[in-house]
Amino acid sequence: MxxxxxxxxxxxxxxxxxxxxxxxxxxxxxxxxxxxxxxxxxxxxxxxxxxxxxxxxxxxxxxxxxxxxxxxxxxxxxxxxxxxxxxxxxxxxxxxxxxxxxxxxxxxxxxxxxxxxxxxxxxxxxxxxxxxxxxxxxxxxxxxxxxxxxxxxxxxxxxxxxxxxxxxxxxxxxxxxDRQTLWQQADSFARAAHESLDLKETAYVVANEGRRLIGCDRVSVAIKKGRKCKVEAISGQDTIENRSNIVTALNRLATRVVAAGEPLWHDGATEDLPPQIEEALEDYVDQSYGRNIAVLPLREPQRKLGGEEEGAAGEIDRDDAHRGEVIGALIVEQIETDIPQEIFRQRCDLVYEHGTRAIANSQSHSNLFLMPLWRLLGRATWILRARTLPKTLAVVGLIAAVIAGLTFIKKDFNLSAEGTLEPTVRRQIFAAIDGEVIDVLVQRNSKVTAGQELVRLRNPDIAIQLEELEGQLRSALAELRKVKAQQYGQLEPADRTALQGQEFELETKIESLRKKLALQRERESQLIIRSPIDGVVTTWDVEDTLRSRPIMTGQVLLEVADLSKPYSLKLELPEKREGHLDHYVKERGGDDDLRVTYILATDPTMDALEAALPVTSISNRAESHEEHGAVIEMEALPSQTPLRDLSPSPGASVIANIHCGRAASGFVFFHEIYEWLCKFFF
Structure with a gap:
């Protein structure tokens, strides 16, 4: 028991x-x-x-x-x-x-x-x-x-x-x-999605808020433009790089799914998909690593056209709400999260319901005729309100005064040109014969006189030819003496005649050799480069540039300028400004010199110097230029007195203004902007 x-x-x-x-x-x-x-x-x-x-x-x-x-x-x-x-x-x-x-x-x-x-x-x-x-x-x-x-x-x-x-x-x-939380999130999503009528802003709201509501990894919104779809918003990204491979692949996938018109729910299997969609899907999955992807075509809700009591827009046909025209696609992706498939689809449908209507409304609003202009005018109405009206009138009056000033106040109209100061007497010294520099006898700024040696060259070929000619001449002279000596003996008339012929032939040969020798010695003298004028060497770093350098005939070796003589101002005016200059010349008539002011580029703070520009010195053709494309060359005559005090270096850069009378200050300030606009828009 x-x-x-x-x-x-x-x-x-x-x-x-x-x-x-x-x-x-x-x-x-x-x-x-x-x-x-x-x-x-x-x-x-x-x-x-x-x-x-x-x-x-x-x-x-x-x-x-x-x-x-x-x-x-x-x-x-x-x-x-x-x-x-x-x-x-x-x-x-x-x-x-x-x-x-x-x-x-x-x-x-x-x-x-x-x-x-x-x-x-x-x-x-x-x-x-x-x-x-x-x-x-x-x-x-x-x-x-x-x-x-x-x-x-x-x-x-x-x-x-x-x-x-x-x-x-x-x-x-x-x-x-959980259901109450979900409906609170859905209500917040709906209010945010319908808050704005700007298409891009609405797309970003649907992408970001839709991702939070679904609980997935990424939501993208693509808008149909023509026959293709373009991604307008990706959750978590402020900007989209449209040239990236993943965005390009997503555009292609959305385009092909939208063309088919049926939703795509991808969970890894692609056996039953059309080849076009399968190819685009595999290409995108390879780059995004998405495990579950849903591509839902966004369709514009169809509306019933009703009577006056239903409003002009009509009433949405609930039975046929998602059979309208495709306007884009909603792309939902799961990479790491594991939402049950039933809940995932229900939440996708919830985002789709509100998102497609919000995007359709935004697109319809954005496509209204001249909508950007109406929006701007609507935002600008605040300037006419009672509180802001005095300020508005003051601003309008100020703007009118500025416009009147720019129109009626005259100002000097100048055309800007660049150029250099050059001596009027200058010589470029060329090589008269091929050779190699063996000695440079001057430096930059060296004062030289006419005939002074500047550079010495060496040409081995000339030395060899001189030696050969001198040897031939000596041999010919010796042979001539021998022939003359033979004529003093007892000779037969025929032999004497032959010797006399040899003597004449040798004399002719000797004369030819002496001429050749003189020519070669003259060529040898050309190996010494001499200054053609009195002046100053203006070439930079002469010795380092020329020493031991092979020289060819006609090559410029250096330049000598006479700085005691007047300077000239070489100017280059961009071709696009030539029209203003021609108009001014025709307007004033005659051949009087134009007024030019300039400053040295090395000292922009100096007072402007004066120069006169003869109309005849303006070139009739444009020359190519690396910076300005094409330029008109001209030569002005500057006042020499201030230049003697400044002693500018030959070739010094200058910035010049060619005075072309007076014009409205608005034209003076903004004529280049106006010309640029005319060039690109008219």
Whole structure:
């Protein structure tokens, strides 16, 4: 008896432990996938039952099996008599909220009635909380037990059902809380999406706020332009690099999905996709590494044209709201997150519903005729309000005064030109013969006189030719002396005549050799470069430039200028300004010199110097120029007195202004801007 009592106590302790586990499980935050198996297995263990099942009522009050252990196959089959009778039995019990004990093989033969077609005792515990029927827990128990024991099974199951009902209540409260949060987010998204009518701003709102609502990794919005789609917004990015490979691939994918007109839901499989979409999708996935990608064509909602009471825009046709013209695409991507597919699609549809209407409204608003102008005028109406009207009139008056001043106040009109100061007497010294520089006798700024040696060259060929000619001349002279000596002896007339012929021939040869020798010596003298005039060497770094350098005939070696003579001003006027100069010359008539003022580029703070520009010195043709493209060359005659005090270096750069009379100050200040606008827009 003590052994049996001990066994009973152990069994009770085990049951109490199972009950405590079920109570802890009901209070935990376990999911349905975790809670139902653990609950049912512990109840079956505690009751030593053969099996069981958990049934819950859906929104239509139909029971749906949530989990089962060792349930009779006959009651789980579809459209069998046993399953129909069993279904009616448990549906009536669940909807009534009653806990029952149903004997095996019980019930009437009436086809409309329910019953227990199994060989087990059915212990049915109702799941209910706060008057709301949730379903029931069904236990398959052995029927060979006492009635009191069976009622104990039912009481125990009712207690477990109350614990399970608490868990169901907490799950519903959590679901309602999540749903309320979702609707708050959806409401915030809807208000943000419809807040602006600017298309680009709306696209950015849909992309960024849509990503938060869906809980995905990236949302992009592409707008259809012509036959192609262009990505206008990507969540988390302020700017878009349209030339990047990933954006190009996304544009191509959106274009092809929009052309097909059907949504694309990609979860890794591409077998059933058209080849064009499959190619674009694989290309994009290779670069974005997206696991789940949804490309949803955005369609403009269609509207019914109604009467006056419905307004000019008409009423949206809810039954045909998403069969209008495609205006773009919504691209949703999951890279790392793992949202359940059902929730993912529901939230995508929610973003699509509001996003497509917001983008369609923004696009319709932006496409209105002259909308940028109307928007600007609308924003500018504040300047005519009572408070700002005095300020507006003051600003308008100031602007009018400025315009009048620019129109009626005259100002000197000058044409800017660049140039150099050059001595009027200067000589470039050329090489008259090929050679190699062996000695440079002057430096920059060295004073030289006419005929003074400047550079010495060497030409080995000339030295060799001189040596050869001198040798030939000596040989010819020796032979001539020999022929003359032979004529003093007793000779036959014929021999004397022959010697006289040789003598004449040698004299002719000697004369030719002497002329050649004189020419070669003259060439040799040309190896010494001399100054043609008195003056100053103006070439920079003469010795380092010329020493040991091979020289060719006609090459410029250096330049000598006579700084005691007057300077001239060489100017280059950009060809685009020539029209103003020609107009001024024709307007004033005659050939009087034009007035020019200039400053040295080395000292921009100096007072402007005067020069006279003869009209005849202005070139009639344009010359190419590296910086200005084409220039008109001209030569002015500067006043020499200030130049003697300044002693400018030959070739010094100057900045000159050619005076072309007076003109309206507005024209003087802005004529180049006006000409630029005329060049590019007229």
């Amino acid at each position: 003590s052994v049996n009592q001990q066994t009973v106590e152990e069994t009770k302790a085990q049951i109490r432990g199972l009950v405590n586990e079920i109570a802890s499980l009901a209070k935990s935050g376990a999911t349905a996938e975790e809670f139902y198996p653990e609950l049912l297995s512990r109840i079956i263990t505690a009751l030593a039952a053969a099996g069981g099942a958990i049934w819950l009522l859906d929104d239509d009050k139909h029971l749906k099996l949530q989990y089962q252990i060792n349930a009779e196959p006959s009651i789980l089959a579809d459209d069998t008599d046993d399953s129909v009778r069993h279904s009616r039995l448990i549906s009536r019990a669940a909807n009534a909220g009653q806990s029952l004990l149903v004997p095996p093989y019980s019930g009437t033969s009436d086809g409309e009635s329910g019953g227990n077609p199994t060989r087990y005792l059915l212990v049915l515990g109702a799941l209910a909380h706060d008057g709301h029927k949730d379903g029931l827990i069904e236990i398959f128990q052995r029927p060979d037990t006492a009635p009191e024991t069976q009622r104990g099974y039912l009481r125990f199951l009712e207690q477990m059902c109350s614990l399970a009902a608490e868990w169901l209540r907490s799950q519903k409260l959590r679901s309602l809380g």
